[in-house]
Every structure is written in C-alpha cells, then in structure tokens.
Amino acid sequence: MKFQCAVKTLVLLLAVGCSRKADDPDPVQLPPDFGVVRHYYGAPIAPEYHFDYSITIDIAQPDTIMFHCDYLDGGDYDPPAWYESFDVSRESLDSLFRLMVNLNAMRSSWRQVEYPPEGSPSSAMWIRASTREFEIPTDVIDTGAVNPIYRMINTMVPQTIWDSLWSWRDQYIQNYPPSGPPR
Numbered sequence: 001m002k003f004q005c006a007v008k009t010l011v012l013l014l015a016v017g018c019s020r021k022a023d024d025p026d027p028v029q030l031p032p033d034f035g036v037v038r039h040y041y042g043a044p045i046a047p048e049y050h051f052d053y054s055i056t057i058d059i060a061q062p063d064t065i066m067f068h069c070d071y072l073d074g075g076d077y078d079p080p081a082w083y084e085s086f087d088v089s090r091e092s093l094d095s096l097f098r099l100m101v102n103l104n105a106m107r108s109s110w111r112q113v114e115y116p117p118e119g120s121p122s123s124a125m126w127i128r129a130s131t132r133e134f135e136i137p138t139d140v141i142d143t144g145a146v147n148p149i150y151r152m153i154n155t156m157v158p159q160t161i162w163d164s165l166w167s168w169r170d171q172y173i174q175n176y177p178p179s180g181p182p183r
Contacts, residue, residue, distance in 0.1 A: 030090075030097045034059045035128040038153045041138075043121045047071055048176035051169055055153055057096070063088045065157050067165045069172045082168055084161045096152055100127065103145040106134045113139040123150055 035058035042051045053067040062085045070079035088096075100106055106127055116122070122138040125146070136146055 030059070030094050031130045032059065033128055033131060034093065034097060035061075036096070036153065037126045038150060039124050040150075041122050041124075043119055048173050053165075055157060057088050057093070057153065057156060059093060062086075063156070065161060065165070067168075069169055080168075080172065082165060084157075084164070086156075086158050086161060088156050092156055096149070096156070097129070099149060099152055100129075103149065105136060105145055105149055106132070108134070110137055111141040112137055113141055125149070125153075 035056070038055045038057075040053050044050070047070045050071055051067065051069045053065055055063075055065045057063045065084050065086070066081055067084075068079050068081035070077075072079065105125075106129055116139040123146070124138045125136040127134040127136070140146055
C-alpha cells in the first residue's frame with residue numbers, strides 16, 4: 001500500500017512538473033527580466049476631457065507613468081504628455097509577480113468579449129517574464145484575473161504623482177482649447 005501511494009505521488013509530481021514548459025516563468029522566483037506595461041485608454045468623450053496613461057514597471061529600468069489628455073490623432077496637433085518616474089520596491093515587484101501567477105495572467109490566450117460595449121474605457125497589459133512576453137488584450141471576459149492586477153499596478157504609482165497628474169489635467173481642461181494648430 002505504501003509503495004502504491006509513493007508511486008501515485010511520484011506520477012503526480014512528474015505530471016505537474018512536466019506540464020510547465022522549460023521557459024515558463026518560475027511561479028516562485030521573480031524573473032530577472034520582469035516587466036509590465038499597463039495601458040488605460042479613457043472613454044471616447046469630448047477631447048478636453050479624454051485622457052489615457054501607460055504605467056511601466058520594470059525590474060531593470062526606472063518605473064514611469066506617461067499621462068496625456070486629448071486624443072493622439074496623428075495630425076498636426078500633438079497633445080501634451082506628462083512623464084513621471086518613481087521607484088517600486090522589490091517587495092512590491094514580488095507581490096505583483098505572485099498575484100499574476102496566482103491569477104494565471106501569464107497565459108498565451110485570453111477570451112475576449114465578442115461585441116465590446118461602445119463608449120467604454122479599455123485597458124491592456126504587456127508582461128515580460130523569463131524571456132517570454134504575454135499580452136492581455138482589451139475587453140477580456142475574465143476580468144476577475146486582470147482587474148486586481150490593474151488596481152495593484154495603479155497603487156504602485158505614488159499618490160503625490162496621481163495628484164499632480166489630475167491637477168495638470170484640470171489645468172488642461174480649464175485652458176481648452178489649447179493654443180496651437182487648428183484641429
């Protein structure tokens with residue numbers, strides 16, 4: 001009986017161990033190349049109220065947020081963008097990585113909503129871990145696996161930076177339309 005139990009345990013361990021690809025991120029160790037870009041694209045509203053931002057958290061380079069108002073339309077008008085740098089602790093990086101592993105965020109495919117609601121804001125994320133890259137597209141069905149990650153990433157940006165960004169946005173709205181080429 002003990003032998004059968006040991007064999008079953010060994011088979012189970014081998015099956016679990018073999019189910020991971022060699023280049024999958026180690027679910028325990030923070031990879032030395034770990035990085036995340038979280039992009040938020042605001043709802044399609046009047047240009048002066050629209051905003052979007054990208055937060056980059058990377059173990060190998062400064063952590064940043066890029067925030068801009070209005071729409072990037074590729075024309076003559078280039079709306080202002082604000083960049084801020086901040087530092088994320090190793091402990092916070094570990095927590096973010098563990099959350100991503102626990103929520104199975106580093107997967108190769110995501111089911112998306114067939115007809116996303118019009119007029120809604122959207123988010124997307126790109127993850128690099130153990131030389132692999134993963135994308136979480138907009139309008140995924142499994143929001144329970146992504147919303148906690150988005151919230152954690154947003155809280156890694158210091159509140160003083162968020163306050164400054166919202167203040168800059170308020171000034172942009174007050175001074176709209178901006179001086180510059182006609183739209």
